[in-house]
Amino acid sequence: MPRTDYLEDRQGKKYPESPVINKLQEYYGDMGPGDIEIRACTHFQGGQPRCTNFVKPYL
Structure with a gap:
């Protein structure tokens, strides 16, 4: 699927939006x-989209 x-x-901006066609896990x-x-x-x-909680990445 x-x-x-x-x-x-x-704000709802997506970074990047790229399709994943196969069944491989992406991390x-x-x-x-x-x-x-x-x-x-x-x-x-x-x-419906499924999302994690918001986090602030450490740099």
Whole structure:
């Protein structure tokens, strides 16, 4: 089932939005645009997005 994985800030901006077509697990570390709070989300086609809590990555 196709899905999209992305990081999202509190204003709803996504960093980057890239489709993941296969069933391999994808892992995100402390990737983000800087000193803002972000969360990791996955969105399966036809469903609602599922996201982690917001965190402020350490640099």
